[in-house]
Amino acid sequence: MSQARFDVLAVGNAIVDVLSPATDDFLSAEGIAKNAMTLIDEERARTLYERMQPGKEASGGSAANTVAGIASLGGKAAYIGKVANDQLGDIFTHDIRAIGVHFDTPALKEGPATARCLINVTPDAHRSMSTFLGAAALVTEDDVDAGAEALKASEIIYLEGYLFDREEAKRAYVAAAETAAAEGRRTALTLSDVFCVERHRASFRHLVANHIDILLANEAELLALYETGDFDTALAAVRQDVAIAAVTRSEKGAVITSGEDTVTVPAEPVKQLVDTTGAGDLFAAGFLLGLAQGRPLAEAGKMGAISAAEIISHYGARPECSLKVLAEKSGIAFD
Amino acid sequence: MSQARFDVLAVGNAIVDVLSPATDDFLSAEGIAKNAMTLIDEERARTLYERMQPGKEASGGSAANTVAGIASLGGKAAYIGKVANDQLGDIFTHDIRAIGVHFDTPALKEGPATARCLINVTPDAHRSMSTFLGAAALVTEDDVDAGAEALKASEIIYLEGYLFDREEAKRAYVAAAETAAAEGRRTALTLSDVFCVERHRASFRHLVANHIDILLANEAELLALYETGDFDTALAAVRQDVAIAAVTRSEKGAVITSGEDTVTVPAEPVKQLVDTTGAGDLFAAGFLLGLAQGRPLAEAGKMGAISAAEIISHYGARPECSLKVLAEKSGIAFD
Numbered sequence: 001m002s003q004a005r006f007d008v009l010a011v012g013n014a015i016v017d018v019l020s021p022a023t024d025d026f027l028s029a030e031g032i033a034k035n036a037m038t039l040i041d042e043e044r045a046r047t048l049y050e051r052m053q054p055g056k057e058a059s060g061g062s063a064a065n066t067v068a069g070i071a072s073l074g075g076k077a078a079y080i081g082k083v084a085n086d087q088l089g090d091i092f093t094h095d096i097r098a099i100g101v102h103f104d105t106p107a108l109k110e111g112p113a114t115a116r117c118l119i120n121v122t123p124d125a126h127r128s129m130s131t132f133l134g135a136a137a138l139v140t141e142d143d144v145d146a147g148a149e150a151l152k153a154s155e156i157i158y159l160e161g162y163l164f165d166r167e168e169a170k171r172a173y174v175a176a177a178e179t180a181a182a183e184g185r186r187t188a189l190t191l192s193d194v195f196c197v198e199r200h201r202a203s204f205r206h207l208v209a210n211h212i213d214i215l216l217a218n219e220a221e222l223l224a225l226y227e228t229g230d231f232d233t234a235l236a237a238v239r240q241d242v243a244i245a246a247v248t249r250s251e252k253g254a255v256i257t258s259g260e261d262t263v264t265v266p267a268e269p270v271k272q273l274v275d276t277t278g279a280g281d282l283f284a285a286g287f288l289l290g291l292a293q294g295r296p297l298a299e300a301g302k303m304g305a306i307s308a309a310e311i312i313s314h315y316g317a318r319p320e321c322s323l324k325v326l327a328e329k330s331g332i333a334f335d
Numbered sequence: 336m337s338q339a340r341f342d343v344l345a346v347g348n349a350i351v352d353v354l355s356p357a358t359d360d361f362l363s364a365e366g367i368a369k370n371a372m373t374l375i376d377e378e379r380a381r382t383l384y385e386r387m388q389p390g391k392e393a394s395g396g397s398a399a400n401t402v403a404g405i406a407s408l409g410g411k412a413a414y415i416g417k418v419a420n421d422q423l424g425d426i427f428t429h430d431i432r433a434i435g436v437h438f439d440t441p442a443l444k445e446g447p448a449t450a451r452c453l454i455n456v457t458p459d460a461h462r463s464m465s466t467f468l469g470a471a472a473l474v475t476e477d478d479v480d481a482g483a484e485a486l487k488a489s490e491i492i493y494l495e496g497y498l499f500d501r502e503e504a505k506r507a508y509v510a511a512a513e514t515a516a517a518e519g520r521r522t523a524l525t526l527s528d529v530f531c532v533e534r535h536r537a538s539f540r541h542l543v544a545n546h547i548d549i550l551l552a553n554e555a556e557l558l559a560l561y562e563t564g565d566f567d568t569a570l571a572a573v574r575q576d577v578a579i580a581a582v583t584r585s586e587k588g589a590v591i592t593s594g595e596d597t598v599t600v601p602a603e604p605v606k607q608l609v610d611t612t613g614a615g616d617l618f619a620a621g622f623l624l625g626l627a628q629g630r631p632l633a634e635a636g637k638m639g640a641i642s643a644a645e646i647i648s649h650y651g652a653r654p655e656c657s658l659k660v661l662a663e664k665s666g667i668a669f670d
Contacts, residue, residue, distance in 0.1 A: 057392035
């Protein structure tokens with residue numbers, strides 16, 4: 001195993017977010033599941049967008065937000081994901097490279113447009129996402145192969161559960177996990193969304209038990225994975241499946257479990273809760289970088305909590321200041 | 336003269352903004368004029384964008400920001416401007432319609448892309464703009480003709496000085512002003528930018544003296560128009576040319592002059608100055624709507640100051656809350 005060139009390489013849906021304010025009545029009228037991610041087709045994306053308030057566009061995508069967070073923390077990150085050869089694809093590519101993330105998956109030449117996630121943010125700061133996957137879903141084993149050099153040179157490979165919504169993408173995942181394992185790297189997975197878990201529970205259970213070293217999930221996703229309503233039962237189950245699991249619980253912070261150890265990480269204080277988009281993604285950023293840097297679980301968890309607190313204090317899912325500076329102010333030391 | 340269906344119809348450059356944080360060193364290294372608008376070509380837009388920080392995209396365009404502000408104040412507004420048939424054009428079209436502005440200029444079918452304004456925002460909250468005009472510059476007399484019905488039904492026609500950068504667009508302006516005058520409507524103009532005034536001083540002087548009833552400018556632009564360094568000299572000159580002139584002076588507020596009357600409007604307090612993009616556009620929104628509603632100059636000016644204060648308290652040039660609610664809190668009464 002060679003010296004890692006990257007702390008984390010992530011594979012995920014390359015998406016541009018459209019963030020608009022919305023009321024709860026609007027969500028009801030449109031049949032949008034609150035606080036969840038719903039897949040929509042291009043026609044539905046068009047009609048829903050027509051009815052939404054004016055928006056702000058910004059690069060998103062769960063695992064892409066995570067690597068942006070890692071870069072902001074001073075870590076070295078790489079990304080594999082698929083955009084189309086269009087204006088939104090240019091925006092996604094610019095934003096991820098501008099922050100220093102290695103990204104060279106070739107853009108899709110023909111076919112669907114770059115993925116868009118229509119995010120309706122209600123006054124309670126919760127986000128409800130309607131995603132047209134477009135080109136993002138067309139990430140293939142070839143794209144993983146093209147990124148194999150970076151993949152082999154990454155301390156941790158991080159996979160986004162959302163990609164399970166396409167069979168071809170799932171195969172790309174397993175290929176990435178196997179390449180990582182062959183190099184002695186660790187593979188991490190986020191369960192992404194409770195409905196995503198419901199859609200693909202058997203596949204997730206198989207992947208988690210056989211290929212995953214580090215699992216990230218929120219409480220609802222973990223309960224859905226193990227089909228239980230009891231948190232301790234779910235924790236006991238995940239301990240059998242993975243070396244490390246981090247479960248986020250919103251304002252209750254996070255629980256990290258590894259073998260016999262269980263660590264509780266309190267949520268960091270937030271001055272003003274504006275938009276929860278990206279909270280889980282940024283927890284993953286701090287936590288995974290902490291692990292890649294060989295920090296204790298509690299410290300890695302604290303890096304996650306600090307990163308999540310920054311992202312929910314403003315509109316959008318990418319950091320607006322140096323997370324490294326923030327973390328240093330909270331007593332995290334960097335080399 | 337029939338009952339006006341719109342308070343204000345604006346003609347301007349239809350632009351999508353890309354807002355990125357930047358340092359003063361970056362502006363120097365790139366040769367970007369601080370606090371001004373510089374025209375760039377597509378190639379320069381590409382290379383500059385490559386070097387910029389991650390951005391946020393949002394609909395912009397000076398006069399389009401103004402009509403968005405008017406709609407947010409509860410006014411009725413219409414817009415004429417040119418986008419291309421592309422993703423950024425869709426975003427511009429969605430955002431302006433979503434707030435209730437009448438907009439039906441046909442999108443350009445072939446040719447350059449939708450205009451982009453690369454806005455580098457320095458830590459002092461000042462913005463420096465590099466604009467690739469693309470499709471926006473191709474607004475023609477045909478587009479004004481297509482919008483003639485709305486134009487004739489608008490209390491005030493508002494023209495953006497920036498459009499003077501193309502000869503064809505300038506002709507469209509004069510056509511709009513003449514149509515407005517024939518219907519007994521008032522025509523307003525913003526000088527837009529000090530370099531824009533320098534580029535087209537003679538044209539501006541002719542237009543202002545012959546076609547404009549209401550002039551908006553900041554102090555530097557007014558001084559440039561009349562080639563003087565003395566504010567009172569410039570005020571005396573503009574009084575001869577137009578019925579009403581409103582001159583904004585940043586934190587010193589605004590001076591409004593009309594015949595013998597001169598009214599000083601203080602700037603509204605701002606909790607946190609974040610980004611001055613759109614300050615002049617939003618002053619114009621409140622001021623023009625106030626005039627269209629027949630309010631006294633001081634009250635129209637106060638509506639402008641309230642609108643400007645909201646826009647500079649956040650990133651981006653479109654209102655993020657109801658300006659009408661804000662204005663009501665400050666004692667402005669609406670029917």
